[in-house]
Amino acid sequence: MGYSLCVLGCGTMGIAILSGVIDSLHTSSLSNGFQKWELHTPGTLTPIPDATVPSQFTACVSREESAQKLRKIFGALGELGQSVEVLASKNLDAVKTADVVILCCKPQLAHIVLSEPGIKEALDGKLLISILAGVTMHQLTNWVLPTTRVVRAMPNTPCKIREGMTVVSNLLASEYAESDRAVILKIFSSIGRCRFLEEKHFDACTALSGSGPAFACIFMEAMADGGVMMGLPRAEALELAAQTLQGAARMVLQSGTHPAQIKDSVTTPGGCTIAGLLALEDGKVRSTIARSIQIATERASELGQPAKK
Ligand SMILES: NC(=O)C1=CN([C@@H]2O[C@H](COP(=O)(O)OP(=O)(O)OC[C@H]3O[C@@H](n4cnc5c(N)ncnc54)[C@H](OP(=O)(O)O)[C@@H]3O)[C@@H](O)[C@H]2O)C=CC1
Numbered sequence: 010m011g012y013s014l015c016v017l018g019c020g021t022m023g024i025a026i027l028s029g030v031i032d033s034l035h036t037s038s039l040s041n042g043f044q045k046w047e048l049h050t051p052g053t054l055t056p057i058p059d060a061t062v063p064s065q066f067t068a069c070v071s072r073e074e075s076a077q078k079l080r081k082i083f084g085a086l087g088e089l090g091q092s093v094e095v096l097a098s099k100n101l102d103a104v105k106t107a108d109v110v111i112l113c114c115k116p117q118l119a120h121i122v123l124s125e126p127g128i129k130e131a132l133d134g135k136l137l138i139s140i141l142a143g144v145t146m147h148q149l150t151n152w153v154l155p156t157t158r159v160v161r162a163m164p165n166t167p168c169k170i171r172e173g174m175t176v177v178s179n180l181l182a183s184e185y186a187e188s189d190r191a192v193i194l195k196i197f198s199s200i201g202r203c204r205f206l207e208e209k210h211f212d213a214c215t216a217l218s219g220s221g222p223a224f225a226c227i228f229m230e231a232m233a234d235g236g237v238m239m240g241l242p243r244a245e246a247l248e249l250a251a252q253t254l255q256g257a258a259r260m261v262l263q264s265g266t267h268p269a270q271i272k273d274s275v276t277t278p279g280g281c282t283i284a285g286l287l288a289l290e291d292g293k294v295r296s297t298i299a300r301s302i303q304i305a306t307e308r309a310s311e312l313g314q315p316a317k318k
């Protein structure tokens with residue numbers, strides 16, 4: 010029916026991706042792994058298996074303690090009819106039985122994980138999706154056999170609630186490019202938005218959307234703090250801040266409204282919004298936020314690279 014998906018290094022991001030994908034299988038009409046129905050013989054509808062939908066899941070970690078935690082997390086998802094096999098220090102067994110592998114370990118461990126005896130061979134002819142910040146296609150393709158199809162993806166933590174943003178590097182030409190693209194789109198579109206971009210943009214994407222939830226949450230927390238300063242209860246202040254950011258973001262995404270237009274429409278002449286905006290500008294908020302993306306991009310480019318002497 011479907012294929013076997015292995016998450017190699019199932020920590021924060023691995024859990025976010027697997028949880029989102031399994032949730033999407035449960036809630037979508039594709040949950041049975043069939044794409045559509047076909048009229049084979051008159052009056053008989055036969056399901057066509059969807060080869061882009063995963064149906065078996067493996068999560069790999071290094072420590073048994075982490076495996077125990079994952080079994081609890083994914084045990085709950087088992088009630089949705091999907092089970093995840095959790096393995097500690099058994100990467101080779103997992104990769105051997107997988108069709109598609111998502112590499113989610115720390116960037117500095119990538120080479121060690123991929124050089125474990127037998128892993129290269131186990132990845133032969135398979136699709137390897139790396140979500141590691143800073144580890145380049147050039148490095149990854151050097152660490153596997155030429156027959157392994159490698160692609161980079163940069164997702165973010167909201168994948169866990171299927172509101173993620175994932176950027177995927179353009180696929181290398183191969184006879185599998187089209188089917189790989191379909192598999193990748195199925196995984197990452199099921200847990201949020203997904204778009205393809207050239208690899209040269211990856212460090213910037215890592216900073217903007219990969220790290221972005223952390224930056225957005227600093228802004229959100231600060232807005233809530235301001236509300237608390239002015240006497241709002243903490244919980245309500247946070248709800249107001251979060252829903253306001255979500256609303257503004259949805260206006261941009263859904264109707265294509267430019268952020269400056271939204272800002273202008275909120276800003277009544279002589280009103281309170283312009284007073285607040287000027288205070289923000291006094292604090293150089295725009296350059297501070299833009300510089301944080303610049304600095305994070307520069308740091309992303311160093312991750313997974315040999316330390317400079
Ligand atoms: N966090 C984020 O928001 C994002 C992270 N990324 C990228 O995702 C990757 C993972 O980040 P994150 O999830 O935060 O990190 P975590 O530390 O949460 O997860 C790393 C996982 O790797 C496992 N691991 C360690 N050594 C091995 C090994 N030898 N074999 C198999 N598994 C191993 C760990 O298991 P154990 O606990 O047993 O050691 C752990 O489960 C990084 O490369 C990062 O750049 C990309 C986008 C967003």
Ligand SMILES: O=C(O)[C@@H]1CCC=N1
Pocket residue numbers: 142215216219220312
């Ligand atoms: O902080 C990091 O290095 C990772 C990559 C993007 C988000 N978290």
